Amino acid sequence: MKKLLLFLTLFPAVVFGQNHEENIRKIYDAELSSGHTYENLRYLTKRIGNRLAGSSGAAAAVEWTRQLMENYGFDTVYLQPVMVPHWDRGGKDVVKIVNSTKHGTLELSALALGNTEGTGPSGLVGNVIEVKSIAELRELGDKVKGKIVFFNGPMDPKKIDAFEAYGEANPQRSSGAAEASKLGAIATLVRSLSNRIDDYPHTGNQRYNPDFPKIPALAISTEDAELLSSLLSDQSDLKVYMESYGQMKTEKLSYNVIGEIRGSEIPKEIIAVGGHLDSWDVGEGAHDDGSGCMQAIEVLRLYKELGWKPKRTIRAVMWMNEENGLRGGQEYARVAKEKGEKHIAAIESDSGGFLPIGFSSTGTESQREKLKSWGDLFKPYQVWNLDRPGGGADIGPLRDQGPILIGLKPDSQKYFIYHHTEADVFEAVDQRELELGAAAMAALVYLIEQEGI
Ligand SMILES: [Zn+2]
Structure with a gap:
């Protein structure tokens, strides 16, 4: 009982606002005033560093993100085994x-x-x-x-x-x-x-x-x-x-890291949101793709902070081995099919932690129309472009299972200065731009878990 009371004090039962405008405002307010995305990225990049699949950095990142999501109290946190190539410079x-x-x-x-x-x-x-x-x-x-x-x-x-x-x-x-x-x-x-x-x-x-x-x-x-x-x-x-x-060594066992908050009304319908946890073996993998991973965890953390229960299941996924094999994305889709899971949407952030300007998508016409119908809700946040085709590498293998595939679209002008270099470090990521991306993703997840797509 004591535990329950403590829980209630930590997470007061703040209810959803009257309408989508209000709730999206709450998401942005929470993220921009007390978000964890940037400090989590600092830990991942500065304390763990780069994370090529099969490396000790990748193994450390798997364990740390697992613990982080457990500490946040998500309903389920688990590792999904996947064999990855291990290339060594x-x-x-x-x-x-x-x-x-x-x-x-x-x-x-x-x-x-x-x-x-x-x-x-x-x-x-x-x-x-x-x-x-x-x-x-x-x-x-x-x-x-x-x-x-x-x-x-x-x-x-x-x-x-x-x-x-x-x-x-x-x-x-x-x-x-x-x-x-x-x-x-x-x-x-x-x-x-x-x-x-x-x-x-x-x-x-x-x-x-x-x-x-x-x-x-x-x-x-x-x-x-x-x-x-x-x-x-x-x-x-x-x-x-x-x-x-350079040498290709024997494959290694690694993991996708998954955290979930179960839907309160339609738990069978899943919305996955994620990034890839691996990086190249230079720099710190800050934009590519520490940013996307920390934003995805933040989406679920915001639900905990706001005391919200999603109608549908929301899942943060850190895919492993996007850079030199895509094994994590493939295994995630394979297991989803095997278990008969129903993903209604998969959202990926893997274009850097820059200022978000929209979402790209691949799906049926009605799915894409639904996404575009939310355009006015994003306008106050200067996220204006919901029309571009696209998606993401790790969510691609889910395509034939029917979800709409969505990519966070940040401003792209500076990404390729840092991409896959020693310069892709924590200092290259702007706190506010990173947080605006996390908030945009959370707002989109909120709309999809409420309305379906
Ligand atoms: Zn990437």
Whole structure:
């Protein structure tokens, strides 16, 4: 009884307001005056740090988020086992121009791409041939044989949504090595996927073609890509030395971390909201995607703080291994299907902890119309764009089970400065922008659990 009284004092039975406007106002007020999102992100990034799948950082993040959600008193908190690939960088990545008539030897800022095989300590040396795209590579045919292919396609600055420019330039990173290997290239260098010229190399996922040799593939900073390109135009026999130690190790057991508040009226209908807990092995994975994870936990925490009981079940999900395998998202969908769970919506925040401007979605016309019908409720919070198609990588595998898939859409202009680099640290995230994102997600979850979709 004492416990119950204490509970009631901690969580007074504040009831829902009269209408959606009032309740959304309560969500924003609570988040912007006493939210936990930012301090939780500080812990994840500063105390745990980066969290590549299979690493000790990822294991620590699993345990910490589990405890955090238990401490918040969510109804159910559990770990969902999933086997993940374990890639290890293995050592310092080196890229050097070795015979520049202008500069002699010159070291470039480089990072091996994820899932790549390294050169080992002996390294490799080769002539460099520059292309702007995979199409251009194919035109060269066997001219690239025995050479290092340098993919130097910039992100298109004319695209207003930076994710579009990223998507367009991404194939050179994700499948450039596989394509170059088919033609007999010995390695690839790729211009970092960033819309700024600076000295940060950006890592990221790449996939080999199993029928061809797994050649080393490293990213160089945009500044060094510009430099290499200009030196090549003056000196076509330029040689580059590359050294890296990447290695795919045996798979490891890891987990999706799940916290749930059961619906009071229609508990069978589930609304999942989440981000991916893993990150690359550089920086602190603050924007990508510590922000999304902390926002998702905050959505449920706000329900506890406000003393609200959702009509439908709401679930915070930290997916594991989005970056170099997507195993967590796939396993989550597989288990949901096996258990016969009914997801009505899945919401993902994996575009950085920046100022939210809308939600993108994939679903039936009636689902998307329902989402758009809430536009006026979001307008006071300057979340205005509910019309864009999209969703998210981790929720994608749920598609055939019928929920609407929704992505939080923050302002995209600065995301690719930080993405997959040493610069993606806690200090790069703005508290207010992060909290506005958490509040926008909570407001959307509230509308869906109340009205269905
Ligand atoms: Zn991400």
